[in-house]
Amino acid sequence: MDSHESDLVAGARSGDEDAWEQLYRRAYPRLYAYLARRLGRVDAEDAVNETMARAVAGLGRYRPGPAGFDGWLFGIARHVSLDHQRRHNRRPRHAPTLVPDPPTGSDPGEGLELAADHLRVRRAYEALSRSDRELLDLRVVAGLSAEQTAAVLGRRPGAVRTAQSRALARLRTLLEQTDE
Amino acid sequence: MSDRASPPMSDDALIQLLADAWAPPRLEPRPASVAEVRLAFARGADAGAGPLWRRLVSRPRAGRGWRARLALSAATVGVVVVGAGTAFAAGAPVPAPLRQFAYDVGLPVTPPALVEVQGDAQTVRADLAPGSGASPGTTAHDAGALARALRQLSPAERASVTWPEGVLARACRLFSVQPATASASASTVPDASEACPPAGASPGSGQWGGGSLPTHGTGVQPGGPSSTHGSPPGAGQSGSSGTGASNGGQPGSSGSGAGNRQPSPGSGSSPGSGPGGGRPPSGGGSGASTGGQGSGQSNRGGMPAGSAGGSGGAGTRQ
Numbered sequence: 001m002d003s004h005e006s007d008l009v010a011g012a013r014s015g016d017e018d019a020w021e022q023l024y025r026r027a028y029p030r031l032y033a034y035l036a037r038r039l040g041r042v043d044a045e046d047a048v049n050e051t052m053a054r055a056v057a058g059l060g061r062y063r064p065g066p067a068g069f070d071g072w073l074f075g076i077a078r079h080v081s082l083d084h085q086r087r088h089n090r091r092p093r094h095a096p097t098l099v100p101d102p103p104t105g106s107d108p109g110e111g112l113e114l115a116a117d118h119l120r121v122r123r124a125y126e127a128l129s130r131s132d133r134e135l136l137d138l139r140v141v142a143g144l145s146a147e148q149t150a151a152v153l154g155r156r157p158g159a160v161r162t163a164q165s166r167a168l169a170r171l172r173t174l175l176e177q178t179d180e
Numbered sequence: 181m182s183d184r185a186s187p188p189m190s191d192d193a194l195i196q197l198l199a200d201a202w203a204p205p206r207l208e209p210r211p212a213s214v215a216e217v218r219l220a221f222a223r224g225a226d227a228g229a230g231p232l233w234r235r236l237v238s239r240p241r242a243g244r245g246w247r248a249r250l251a252l253s254a255a256t257v258g259v260v261v262v263g264a265g266t267a268f269a270a271g272a273p274v275p276a277p278l279r280q281f282a283y284d285v286g287l288p289v290t291p292p293a294l295v296e297v298q299g300d301a302q303t304v305r306a307d308l309a310p311g312s313g314a315s316p317g318t319t320a321h322d323a324g325a326l327a328r329a330l331r332q333l334s335p336a337e338r339a340s341v342t343w344p345e346g347v348l349a350r351a352c353r354l355f356s357v358q359p360a361t362a363s364a365s366a367s368t369v370p371d372a373s374e375a376c377p378p379a380g381a382s383p384g385s386g387q388w389g390g391g392s393l394p395t396h397g398t399g400v401q402p403g404g405p406s407s408t409h410g411s412p413p414g415a416g417q418s419g420s421s422g423t424g425a426s427n428g429g430q431p432g433s434s435g436s437g438a439g440n441r442q443p444s445p446g447s448g449s450s451p452g453s454g455p456g457g458g459r460p461p462s463g464g465g466s467g468a469s470t471g472g473q474g475s476g477q478s479n480r481g482g483m484p485a486g487s488a489g490g491s492g493g494a495g496t497r498q
Binding site for chain 2: 028
């Protein structure tokens with residue numbers, strides 16, 4: 001956790017709304033991406049705000065640690081997504097229900113090609129095991145470090161790195177199969 | 181794509197490809213979301229009251245709470261019903277609160293007021309039993325409680341049970357047939373006047389619950405309001421037989437009963453002219469016939485024959 005984030009957290013804990021808003025804006029893109037991948041875009045924004053609301057309620061219990069504020073916040077987000085899935089009695093949503101907007105660019109042909117590539121990657125990603133997806137969701141989509149991911153999942157950082165390497169290898173294999 | 185996903189692709193390149201594939205199209209929160217988050221922050225620990233929390237969390241929880249309350253209510257009713265039923269089947273007394281609840285919800289249990297009357301009557305009967313050792317004060321106190329409980333009964337409930345009235349009548353007779361006791365009841369036993377009407381009480385004054393309480397020729401009970409008719413005031417007194425005591429609901433007839441040493445059949449009939457306060461004839465006051473025929477017939481309705489007869493005898497005994 002950088003010093004600026006530490007200052008923001010300290011300000012929020014003392015009741016500074018602006019500090020809290022800055023923390024929210026900083027975390028929003030990654031929170032949204034993480035929750036959109038797990039729940040779909042329809043529910044993602046609400047889930048982000050629910051995460052922030054739970055974080056407000058638990059801010060007094062937050063203790064800075066190796067995972068930092070992001071690790072703590074994504075731990076909440078993970079529980080929010082699990083609660084949401086449990087409430088709706090469904091498995092996490094994946095690529096088929098989550099088609100991103102077509103990439104924009106100067107060359108329309110290149111944009112379409114990128115969109116097709118992304119769709120193939122998402123399909124391969126969906127073929128991964130649930131544990132592989134959960135780990136990569138945090139490491140790749142949320143952009144957490146191995147230490148932060150380890151804190152969220154309750155594992156050791158070394159185990160996270162190993163699992164990540166294996167998950168990427170499996171994804172690579174799946175992409176090869178789709179290429180063939 | 182094939183060149184990017186080819187085997188030589190490093191982990192970092194693959195991670196970047198994944199990040200691009202899952203990148204959200206919009207990276208800035210909407211102003212409305214920012215406002216909601218600020219509102220939730222302002223509410224602090226009560227962030228659950230915020231609109232988002234309510235939409236995502238509170239609504240399902242409210243549903244569960246509703247179901248939980250319903251289940252709890254159903255369980256409570258079930259416990260009450262089963263408990264009351266078990267107690268009823270086992271012949272055990274149902275606790276008063278449980279009985280009251282069961283009665284209120286319409287279960288077929290004895291009305292609580294009636295149970296109270298029966299309990300009080302048992303107490304008075306025990307006081308009156310030979311060798312009970314109960315003092316006149318105690319008996320008067322218990323009789324007062326019984327009289328109060330009787331006044332709480334509805335007409336239908338009172339019609340369904342009559343023996344407590346007989347017990348009360350016996351208690352009152354205890355004070356009326358013994359001059360010393362009777363005087364004591366008026367002066368030194370505070371509850372005696374409540375259980376048995378004072379000499380000056382007017383018929384139907386309510387002291388006896390609308391005149392439906394016993395009037396077994398003891399001379400202490402006024403007749404019911406309706407018992408007055410056909411029976412002019414003072415009829416009982418003039419009738420000397422007074423035994424009837426109850427005559428026409430004339431208060432103070434107890435005194436007349438005590439003093440009536442001249443049987444006067446004619447007079448006895450006068451009190452009997454009353455319809456008996458609306459109560460069915462019960463043969464009460466049979467003893468009164470010795471002093472004045474018919475006196476007993478007049479006044480009582482629904483009283484146990486035994487108690488009525490005894491009381492009548494008391495009034496007429498010379």
